[in-house]
Amino acid sequence: MKIGIIGGTGDIGEGLALRVSDKHEIILGSRDPAKAVESADKIKNTLKERGIDGNCRGTTNEDAAKAGDMVVISLPFQHVAPTLAGINPDCFKDKIVISPVNPMVRKNGCFLYCPPDEGSAALAIKKMLPESCKLVTAFNNIAARKWSMLDCVLDYTVAVTSDDTDAKMQVMALAQQISKLQPVDAGGLELAGIVESLTPLTINIAQNNKLKDLSIYMR
Ligand SMILES: NC(=O)c1ccc[n+]([C@@H]2O[C@H](COP(=O)([O-])OP(=O)(O)OC[C@H]3O[C@@H](n4cnc5c(N)ncnc54)[C@H](OP(=O)(O)O)[C@@H]3O)[C@@H](O)[C@H]2O)c1
Structure with missing residues (x-):
């Protein structure tokens, strides 16, 4: 499968690409295609050192969206709307779009969940995409490192x-x-905000307890 990652040069984009480009064709997008090519080369080299053949290339955000069978939006929430506005909506037509996006702000040294008026990043992003898109939230609660x-x-x-x-x-x-990873069904998109809000919780717990890169395991 081809997976396009918008904002693919970031921490989550590169991390996801590292973990899946042995199984899927990954197309990293960026505002600057040269930066995306650099990221893709770094990922392929890291995998090569381990004898793994990584299928990963870099390009623009629009090309990544166009090329992907699935498209991941791996951007800080405040950059999602302007970035999507610059991409031809046909690139997303009928596709599965994945949002790991958690809207947060830092205030007085701690992180607050700060959803838009729609109630969550996911519900806001759904409105930015063509109706035929199937929006799925996933990977919201795993630290990039x-x-x-x-x-x-x-x-x-x-x-x-x-x-x-x-x-x-x-x-x-x-x-x-x-x-x-253990995927679980967390319900419909209207529940996405609950999942998104767990990430500031883990970051605050990590900060307050001198822990690092907390992620969530439910059992
Ligand atoms: N970091 C984590 O541990 C973590 C964990 C779970 C979920 N998430 C969520 O995953 C998403 C991505 O997180 P991240 O940490 O990977 O983000 P990031 O590294 O801060 O940024 C991702 C990419 O956004 C692009 N970008 C930066 N400023 C921009 C602007 N003004 N306009 C358009 N694009 C811009 C950059 O790509 P170019 O410069 O190449 O265009 C950058 O590489 C976020 O919504 C976050 O909430 C993060």
Whole structure:
């Protein structure tokens, strides 16, 4: 499968690409295609050192969206609307779009969940995409550094929400292929805010308890 990552040069984009480009064709997008090519080369080299053949290339955000069968929006929330506004909506037509986006602000040294008027990043992003898009939230609660440390087993829970059951199952199947991730059905998109809000919780707990890169495992 081809997976396009908008904002693919960031921490989550690169981390996700590191973990899946041995199984899927990854197209990293950026505002600056040269930066995306650099990221893709870095990922392929890291994998090559381990004898793994990574299928990853860099390009513009629009090309990444166009090329992907699935598209991940891996941007800080405040950059999602302007970035999507600059991409031809046809690039997303009928596709599964994954949002790991958590809207947060830092105030007095701690992180607050700060959703838009729609109630969550997911519900706001849904309005920015063509109706035929199947929006799925996933990977919201795993710290980027865990993705990037290839020796780190990702034995975490991935709470997945969507209003499209088939799309949700396809994203859960993708998550299942990564390390020891445990995808679970967290309900419809209207529940996405609950999942998004868990990330500032983990960051605050990490800060207050001198812990690092907390991620969530439910059992
Ligand atoms: N970091 C984590 O641990 C973590 C964990 C779970 C979920 N998330 C969520 O995943 C999403 C991505 O997080 P991240 O940490 O990967 O983000 P990031 O590294 O801060 O940024 C991702 C990419 O956004 C692009 N960008 C930066 N400023 C921009 C602007 N003004 N306009 C358009 N694009 C811009 C950059 O790409 P170019 O410069 O190449 O265009 C950058 O590489 C966020 O919504 C976050 O809430 C993060």
